[in-house]
Amino acid sequence: MSGGASAEASRVHSGSANDQKRRAYRSVQEAREKLTYKSGRKPEFEYELLMMFVKNELSAAVTTPLLALVVAMGAMFWAPPRELLLWLGAVFVAKGILIAICRQFAKTPREEADTPAWRAKIAAAEFLYGVTWATVAFISPETQGEAAHTFIFASLIVVISMRMLFASTVMPIVYAGTLPMTIAIVLRFALLDNPFFWAMAAMAVGVHIYFIWLMTGFNTTVMAMLEYRAEKDALIGELEQSKSISDEARLRAEEANLAKSRFLATMSHELRTPLNAILGFSEIMRGEILGPHSNPTYKEYANDIHESGQHLLTLINEVLDISRIEAGRYELNEAPVALADIVEDCHRLMRVRAENKGLKIVETFEENLTQVWADERALRQICLNLLSNAIKFTPTGGTVTLKIGRTPLSGQFLSVKDTGPGIPEAEIPRVLRSFGQGSLAHQTAEGGTGLGLPITKGLIELHDGSFELKSKLRYGTEVIVTLPRMRIMEALPRLAEPGEERPEAPQTPWRAERNKRAS
Incomplete structure (x- = not known):
């Protein structure tokens, strides 16, 4: 009805x-x-x-x-x-x-x-x-x-x-x-x-x-x-x-967006259910939990099945994430998190992949950084996307630099810089669009889906931050994401214990001038 x-x-x-x-x-x-x-x-x-x-x-x-x-x-x-x-x-x-x-x-x-x-x-x-x-x-x-x-x-x-x-x-x-x-x-x-x-x-x-x-x-x-x-x-x-034409186009766009959302929701459920079974059984077969394989090739096949399933699951998650971001339905689960801890965890996850390719990852972290009010999963995804892209397109023997620090406006930033071939200036707007890929991605075997940078840009903008991509041919690429000052959690002064004298406030120029006038 x-x-x-x-x-x-x-x-x-x-x-x-x-x-x-x-x-x-x-x-x-x-x-x-x-x-x-x-x-x-x-x-x-x-x-x-x-x-x-x-x-x-x-x-x-x-x-x-x-x-x-x-x-x-x-x-x-x-x-x-x-x-x-x-x-x-x-x-x-x-x-x-x-x-x-x-x-x-x-x-x-x-x-x-x-x-x-x-x-x-x-x-x-x-x-x-x-x-x-x-x-x-x-x-x-x-x-x-x-x-x-x-x-x-x-x-x-x-x-x-x-x-x-x-x-x-x-x-x-x-x-x-x-x-x-x-x-x-x-x-x-x-x-x-x-x-x-x-x-x-x-x-x-x-x-x-x-x-x-x-x-x-x-x-x-x-x-x-x-x-x-x-x-x-x-x-x-x-x-x-x-x-009238724009209203009709808007109605069609809304209907198409609703159809897309229903399709993604349905396909997400329909694809995740068999994927969980594929990943679970392939992991059991790969680990030979129920007994060793009589033919070692079966173990390799099980490993390939598990890796393919993981890749497909990652692709499904990325498509759903970019759809939610574009529709404005991505919800942030915000909590106090340390940006340095998240970056170190991502470094550990990607270290083996970087070493297998012969790359060096350098960390440059500013000390005594306060926590930020953000979604830990989103920040982790931002760092993994940027680090994965840097490792993917940096040739053997190159260097990837992770840098964290304070901005001049009292915010915090994360910079991922590589020594890869760089991106032509004319292709930068293309790689920032959904499913957009540069010419270098088409020439390599690790092209990807073209969703990493758009998802990263969308997630940092949900945090009221900024996204900046700097690249030049033969000079590498640097991506800087910045969290604004409103996201930085400032440390509160220590409360005095019962019977303890209250510590005197620091003599700022304004307070010193007021005390001088009072005397």
Whole structure:
């Protein structure tokens, strides 16, 4: 049941991840399509531009009719109320038609909106609205005086500026709504036999051209803003797409890591069980505990079986160790230990192997080293790995130097230096990776698994220490592992016996200065 639930949860997660990836891909594609139009009218932005005009118009649905009421009240000084009411009604009807079309467009989903057709409808409604406003210039022309002409001029210029501001995102609507009013001013003043009003007509044309120039620049700015927003949307879409890909990769990595952990745990048990039997029986056969062999070759075979089993067991332990270290599941069993004692034990274990190869191991230990707070098994494994590598790759007649001492920062270090052929500088990063081996390892019969140095580096880092590998061709190799000061156990002062005077604290410079001030 748990396996079925896990599989179902995995399928649900996979489905949601795929949906998220598809949405991110669509948003990226839409944004990129908008950015492909770097010149011309940019069709993909036309909907946004038209929607800006619609929102402006709907937000100011009451403002312009109120202005029409103000104009009608001012025109009552020369125009009959009946004509003003007719004009005011025409303005309200035209405004209502424009607002109704804008609301229909706002309710239409973008996928279903035919932007050119809607733009034509809105431009026609705006033209009708502009014509109704333009007719105010021809209400009772015979009763209009200079004050009335100036009032009409100022009122229409204000309305033209407002309409241009509202429709600045769509230039065809700007022309449709404002040209009728400018033409009405020009025609009305051109009919008057007065050069002053002709100048005002010319000024109306100039103001209209100036406003058009301003709105063109504003439209360019709005277009640039939309391009930046499209670029931002494309970037966000790509980030979401990358995140979905990384989440999917992380999920697969976690599943692979879990599978690896289960595989290693299972194989560890399955391999150790027969290995214990192989090692045990081969050791009995090698030691001839149940009786001597009739054929001496069988004893050699038993020895080879035991050594092969030991090698396989070591390999299994190393693979499990590096897996636990990489997964962060290696637990340290910390206790006070003496680094010098561990190194001496490792030296004794490897001495026979070094002597059989004709190598000399030199110890250089600093005296009076305090204990360290560390995992004894881990430190022993670190020392054995480094010493084994040094013996393995040092030719006959060479020297391996073991050095222990204090660091300048009050920590302790272990150095293993050999006189082998060294490692090329370009291969150092490779040998520090799991299963990584240098060219020298491939040329010798004792290549190993390539896990010794990575395990050593991982174990010393678990102790908050540092790992340093120095090597140069034909000059040998030196590996230095350092334990920080926080791992060093400082000796506490001796407690005074009952009746014994407490020993005086040493006169540090700070204490001496304090005693001097007190006296």
